[in-house]
Amino acid sequence: MTYKVFIDGEVGTTGLQIRARLEGRDDIRLITLGEADRKNIHARLAAFGEADVGILCLPDAAAVEIVAALAGTGTRVIDASTAHRVHPDWAFGFPELDDALRARIASGQFVSNPGCYSTGAIALLYPLVQRGLIAADAALSINAISGYSGGGKAMIAEFESGQTDGPFVYATDQKHKHLPEIIAHAGLSRRPVFVPSVGPYEQGMIVQIPLPFLEPGQGAAIKAALADHYTGSRFVSVVSPEHYGPRIDPRRLNGSNRMELSVHGNPDTGGAVLIALLDNLGKGASGAAVQNLNIMLGLDEGLGL
Ligand SMILES: NC(=O)C1=CN([C@@H]2O[C@H](COP(=O)(O)OP(=O)(O)OC[C@H]3O[C@@H](n4cnc5c(N)ncnc54)[C@H](OP(=O)(O)O)[C@@H]3O)[C@@H](O)[C@H]2O)C=CC1
Numbered sequence: 005m006t007y008k009v010f011i012d013g014e015v016g017t018t019g020l021q022i023r024a025r026l027e028g029r030d031d032i033r034l035i036t037l038g039e040a041d042r043k044n045i046h047a048r049l050a051a052f053g054e055a056d057v058g059i060l061c062l063p064d065a066a067a068v069e070i071v072a073a074l075a076g077t078g079t080r081v082i083d084a085s086t087a088h089r090v091h092p093d094w095a096f097g098f099p100e101l102d103d104a105l106r107a108r109i110a111s112g113q114f115v116s117n118p119g120c121y122s123t124g125a126i127a128l129l130y131p132l133v134q135r136g137l138i139a140a141d142a143a144l145s146i147n148a149i150s151g152y153s154g155g156g157k158a159m160i161a162e163f164e165s166g167q168t169d170g171p172f173v174y175a176t177d178q179k180h181k182h183l184p185e186i187i188a189h190a191g192l193s194r195r196p197v198f199v200p201s202v203g204p205y206e207q208g209m210i211v212q213i214p215l216p217f218l219e220p221g222q223g224a225a226i227k228a229a230l231a232d233h234y235t236g237s238r239f240v241s242v243v244s245p246e247h248y249g250p251r252i253d254p255r256r257l258n259g260s261n262r263m264e265l266s267v268h269g270n271p272d273t274g275g276a277v278l279i280a281l282l283d284n285l286g287k288g289a290s291g292a293a294v295q296n297l298n299i300m301l302g303l304d305e306g307l308g309l
């Protein structure tokens with residue numbers, strides 16, 4: 005069986021990466037529009053009409069606009085943008101969080117891909133909040149570093165033209181677009197402080213969550229809970245600090261759909277830092293979209309990944 009897929013925004017950063025992951029597959033036929041038609045609403049609607057699944061790799065406003073235009077058509081959609089991640093009609097595309105969510109993705113018409121930082125933060129927090137190891141109202145901070153590709157074509161051009169040479173910290177006003185989905189899907193009742201940054205390299209991400217309130221010896225229970233939650237998971241694994249050595253390079257999983265979670269700290273003094281390492285363009289974007297596509301089509305979720 006061959007499934008037809010249309011990527012709306014296929015020449016953008018995320019779109020190109022999804023296309024690269026699907027191109028070589030003989031169970032997928034990509035519907036593509038030429039340069040002249042790629043922003044033509046009639047051509048795009050016709051492509052969605054033909055597709056088994058459409059994938060939106062568009063800025064938020066363009067994603068909202070095309071979803072409105074598709075209303076009532078029954079087209080199945082994966083949205084890579086931020087627009088629908090806390091919308092009740094959309095399944096949050098993070099199948100590793102729980103089986104009910106995986107089933108919702110499999111049967112759903114609308115699936116929203118998580119944001120890159122959110123993928124790391126939610127992966128760490130959800131199992132721990134669910135098991136009562138971190139209180140939903142704990143005072144948390146989330147710190148992160150991303151490669152500049154996380155900012156899409158515009159930021160890539162800034163770095164590659166020499167206009168910016170980075171690094172920089174940003175979104176310190178606590179209005180980052182990922183905060184609502186982190187709060188909703190990690191199950192938090194108190195707003196965390198989120199401090200992302202961009203490094204002068206293209207791709208790769210680390211998300212860190214310090215736990216200064218952890219008592220001596222409690223880190224082992226945190227690690228065990230994460231390991232239990234992700235047992236059998238194909239793409240999310242829990243590793244020991246020794247796996248990295250003294251320096252952790254955010255680029256080490258580039259090109260893959262994998263994410264590593266780890267718990268670091270001194271068991272004698274208490275306090276710890278949770279770390280998620282992923283490719284912002286892999287498990288943080290296009291890899292996750294392909295994984296969700298496979299699940300929606302009832303295929304092996306690791307195909308092409
Ligand atoms: N980069 C990343 O790490 C991640 C990005 N995302 C999300 O994915 C989405 C795409 O991001 P990204 O690929 O980085 O962005 P880019 O800016 O690289 O690509 C967006 C693409 O959408 C096209 N586009 C814009 N408006 C329209 C329209 N009305 N009709 C058709 N095409 C349109 C753009 O065209 P043109 O080329 O002419 O500008 C561009 O090719 C965003 O919502 C982003 O938030 C999600 C996870 C990670």
Ligand SMILES: CC(=O)N[C@@H](CCC(=O)OP(=O)(O)O)C(=O)O
Pocket residue numbers: 084085086118119120121150151152153154155156159181182200202288289
């Ligand atoms: C470095 C950088 O600018 N990153 C982007 C997030 C990229 C991403 O994954 O977010 P979406 O999926 O929500 O687009 C930002 O902070 O806005």
